[in-house]
Amino acid sequence: MRNYLIIIGFLFFAVPARGQTAAPDIELILENLYERILNTKDDPEKLRINDSIRIIISAYATSDSVFIHTFTNLRYLGQINSPDSRLKILTWNLFLRNSPNRYFCYLVRKGEKGIANRVYILTGQNREEAIRTDITYSADDWYGALYYAIQPFRKERKVYYILLGYDYGNILISRKIIDVLYITPGGELVLGKDCFIREEEVKFREVLEYSPEGIVTLRLNTRKLIVFDRLETITTGHGDGMEQYGAAGLTLDGYKFKSGMWRFISEVDIRNVK
Numbered sequence: 524m525r526n527y528l529i530i531i532g533f534l535f536f537a538v539p540a541r542g543q544t545a546a547p548d549i550e551l552i553l554e555n556l557y558e559r560i561l562n563t564k565d566d567p568e569k570l571r572i573n574d575s576i577r578i579i580i581s582a583y584a585t586s587d588s589v590f591i592h593t594f595t596n597l598r599y600l601g602q603i604n605s606p607d608s609r610l611k612i613l614t615w616n617l618f619l620r621n622s623p624n625r626y627f628c629y630l631v632r633k634g635e636k637g638i639a640n641r642v643y644i645l646t647g648q649n650r651e652e653a654i655r656t657d658i659t660y661s662a663d664d665w666y667g668a669l670y671y672a673i674q675p676f677r678k679e680r681k682v683y684y685i686l687l688g689y690d691y692g693n694i695l696i697s698r699k700i701i702d703v704l705y706i707t708p709g710g711e712l713v714l715g716k717d718c719f720i721r722e723e724e725v726k727f728r729e730v731l732e733y734s735p736e737g738i739v740t741l742r743l744n745t746r747k748l749i750v751f752d753r754l755e756t757i758t759t760g761h762g763d764g765m766e767q768y769g770a771a772g773l774t775l776d777g778y779k780f781k782s783g784m785w786r787f788i789s790e791v792d793i794r795n796v797k
């Protein structure tokens with residue numbers, strides 16, 4: 524195992540300045556490991572293979588090349604960089620047959636000049652209870668999600684980041700999430716901020732819960748506008764809860780950033796958004 528780690532470390536630290544054509548062997552190793560997870564039905568074996576993935580991603584996240592290199596052909600690893608080049612987020616999930624789905628997140632914060640990058644490691648799993656919209660979460664109690672978009676914004680002269688993510692949930696429910704990420708002056712990672720206003724209610728995040736049989740779009744339309752499909756009740760045969768919600772045709776709702784708050788707007792016409 525020690526020799527294996529040394530080899531991984533050498534490959535990552537040997538990435539050249541441009542980074543995009545480097546470490547092809549590591550990409551192939553990761554692709555093979557993800558495929559092995561998909562092809563086995565044994566949960567303990569899935570977990571053992573995932574431990575190998577975590578070793579590789581840990582070495583990658585702490586390498587000097589993490590902000591200049593991107594894996595180009597990995598289908599099962601999410602990779603996003605913030606537009607201000609201050610954050611990089613790597614996420615993936617692990618489907619288990621006899622346990623809840625698990626999520627893994629490596630968040631890399633670029634260090635100031637002369638200071639090393641800081642890596643935050645988050646692990647979570649699908650929960651039966653809903654993701655709360657009235658509290659903050661930390662790295663220790665992360666709800667678990669795959670993040671696919673990030674955008675910085677300023678509030679009270681501080682930098683925050685909008686995150687868009689999704690949780691496959693289970694056979695009854697899926698979720699899409701609009702959250703806020705920030706790092707405290709002491710270096711603590713916090714998820715959630717009371718800056719969403721919807722129908723006079725102040726929320727720390729927005730969570731869209733819907734039937735796994737449906738498709739719900741959630742995206743950053745501009746730096747100051749988030750749009751998503753309006754949800755309506757549908758018949759699924761799966762129960763009485765939020766899992767009976769799905770996209771309501773072509774109607775879009777959203778959140779618009781104004782005066783330091785993300786304010787809900789109904790029936791967004793994106794054709795008129797500059």
